[in-house]
Amino acid sequence: MGIAVLPRRPLNNLYQQVRSICHHCSRAHSKTSQLVTTRRDFGPLLSRNPSIPKPALRSTNCFPARHFSTTSILCKSSKVMTDADIESAKRAAAAKAVSDWFDPEATHVGIGSGSTIKYVVEAIQKQSNNPRIRFVPTGWQSRQVIIQAGLTPIAFDSLPESVMLDIAFDGADEVDEELNCIKGGGACLFQEKLVAERARKFICVADYRKNQSRLLTNWPTIPIEVAPIAVPTVLRSLRTLGSTNPQLRTTTLEKSGPLKTDQDFFIIDAPFKPLLTARDLVEGKGKGDGSDGTWEVDRLCQAIKRLTGVLEVGIFSGLNGIDAEGLREKAAGKSVPVITGGQKPVAVYFGMQDGSVQQRQAGE
Ligand SMILES: O=C[C@H](O)[C@H](O)[C@H](O)COP(=O)(O)O
Numbered sequence: 001m002g003i004a005v006l007p008r009r010p011l012n013n014l015y016q017q018v019r020s021i022c023h024h025c026s027r028a029h030s031k032t033s034q035l036v037t038t039r040r041d042f043g044p045l046l047s048r049n050p051s052i053p054k055p056a057l058r059s060t061n062c063f064p065a066r067h068f069s070t071t072s073i074l075c076k077s078s079k080v081m082t083d084a085d086i087e088s089a090k091r092a093a094a095a096k097a098v099s100d101w102f103d104p105e106a107t108h109v110g111i112g113s114g115s116t117i118k119y120v121v122e123a124i125q126k127q128s129n130n131p132r133i134r135f136v137p138t139g140w141q142s143r144q145v146i147i148q149a150g151l152t153p154i155a156f157d158s159l160p161e162s163v164m165l166d167i168a169f170d171g172a173d174e175v176d177e178e179l180n181c182i183k184g185g186g187a188c189l190f191q192e193k194l195v196a197e198r199a200r201k202f203i204c205v206a207d208y209r210k211n212q213s214r215l216l217t218n219w220p221t222i223p224i225e226v227a228p229i230a231v232p233t234v235l236r237s238l239r240t241l242g243s244t245n246p247q248l249r250t251t252t253l254e255k256s257g258p259l260k261t262d263q264d265f266f267i268i269d270a271p272f273k274p275l276l277t278a279r280d281l282v283e284g285k286g287k288g289d290g291s292d293g294t295w296e297v298d299r300l301c302q303a304i305k306r307l308t309g310v311l312e313v314g315i316f317s318g319l320n321g322i323d324a325e326g327l328r329e330k331a332a333g334k335s336v337p338v339i340t341g342g343q344k345p346v347a348v349y350f351g352m353q354d355g356s357v358q359q360r361q362a363g364e
Contacts, residue, residue, distance in 0.1 A: 081353055089207040089351025094119035094169075096357040097205045097349040101167055104128035108154070108163055110195040111135050112170025113142045113188035116205050120169045121149045136165060136198075138191040139262040156194055164341065168199035172206050172316075174219035175348050178277045179204075179362055180297040182215050184223030184314030187249070187261050193312055197340045201321040204345035211350045211358070214274040215297055215315070221269035222304070223249075223314035228258070228266050230309020237307045238270045241300075242290055246270035265311055275300060320344040320362050 094116060102109070102124055109124070111117060134154040137143035146153045170192055173185040181204060183189050196202040212218050222243075226234050231248055238246040249259045249267040258266045276288045276296040286294030290303065301315035319327070319342030350358045 085353070086207050086209075086351075088355070089353070090116045090205070091119040091122070091351070092355060093205045093207065093349040093351035093357050095123045096359070097169065097203050097347070098123035098127060100349075100359075101169075101201065101203050101347070102127055103166060104130050106130075106133055106166035108134050108136060108159070108165040110165045110168025110170070110199050110202075111137055111142050111146055112168065112192055112195070113139045114171040114186050116171035116207070117142065117169065118145050120205055121145050121151070125149050125151070136168075136195055138170065138195050139188045141186075141188070142191075156191065156198070159198070165195065165199040166201075168195050168202045170196065170202065170204060172204050172210055172345075172348070173223075173314075174210050174212050174215050174217065175204060175206060175345075175350075175360075176215045176275070176277060176297065177213045177360075178279065178297075179320070179344050179346075179348055179360065180215055180275075180277070181316040181345065182219050182222060182314055183316055184225070184267065185219070187223070187225075187259055187267050189223055189314040190225050190261065190263060190265075190312040193316065193343055196316060196343050196345075199321060199341050200325065201346045202341070202344070204348040206348065207351045208353055208358075211348075214277065216272055216274045221246075221271045222300070224268045224270055224304055225261055225263065225265045225311040225314075226268050227309045227311065228264075231258075231266055231268065234268060234307050234309050238268065238304070241272075241303055242293060242295065243270040243272050263311065270304070272300065316343040316345075318343055320346045322346050322362060 098120055104127055111121060131152070133152070135146045135151045136156055136159065137146055137153050143153050170183070172181040172183055174182040183192055209218065216222070224234070224238075235246050235248070247269050249269055250257060251259045261267060272295055273293065276286050276294055278296065278298070280286065281288045281296050286292055286296075288294050288296030289299055295303075297315060298317040301313050301317050304310060304313045304315075321341040324340065324342040344362070347359060347361045350360070352358050
């Protein structure tokens, strides 16, 4: 099941905006369709909607369901998905991704953050007990997952200059058909981008809810990591770029104030209209530079990144590891800047509702 929200309306009006679409039949549900929801996912966003009630069966037309992990929508033609089903989907995708891409003889492996990555580490553990592999975490939680699995972490800034990671695995909040990703739903994005760019190949693992043709279809906002002192300026600038209601992310405990990242920075969540792909630009579906209200993924990422006070943007776009390697080979021996790996995954694995795993590779 997926939830779509009418674009360009303030987040606090979501009660009026939500409509639901069945991933299985791709039709909007009637007003009598019901959801079972849980507060487990999207926690940071809940703080902006303190009046959100406890998990319950509710009518889809009065519930901000896209800010929750939707565990079932009672549609005749669709499988009812429980939390356990979604976790199984993540585990299946992780197992397949690791089996296809993890080399037990690797020396350095990047490990992302979030709820899916623990299944990746679980699958790695089953495949290898090679003590020589060093695992590079992307934040505090990621490091804990590595340590608890009995694997050996190495800090990103301890990597020898010449070392590139053999591979990096990570999750995503949404992936489009060109494999651009939104990341940072769990407030990790800066270190994830460092690690993805340092890897020869980045492999993304997610469940079916993240599989969308365009970014900002189901996931509502772009997470942006910002220096605390710059928050008001960046919020203003984001509005001029076309984000209707960018919000500083707070913790679920209101008195704790803004949520802090691993760098002690803040996160702004900025909604935009669904983003164009590079192909959309070629097909003339919009200018993609904000001037006509449309943004192409990579251009929006660059425009936000240029704002003073922004540490990093939760859009992973541009080159992937294979593209970057091609450029490195072309540049060999020439005095050009070092080209690191790409931000985009070379392959994405989605755990599907029916228990299967759908794989999408760059260039398909
Ligand atoms: O900030 C968190 C990271 O970008 C995660 O990789 C992303 O939010 C996906 O997380 P999950 O695997 O929990 O869906």
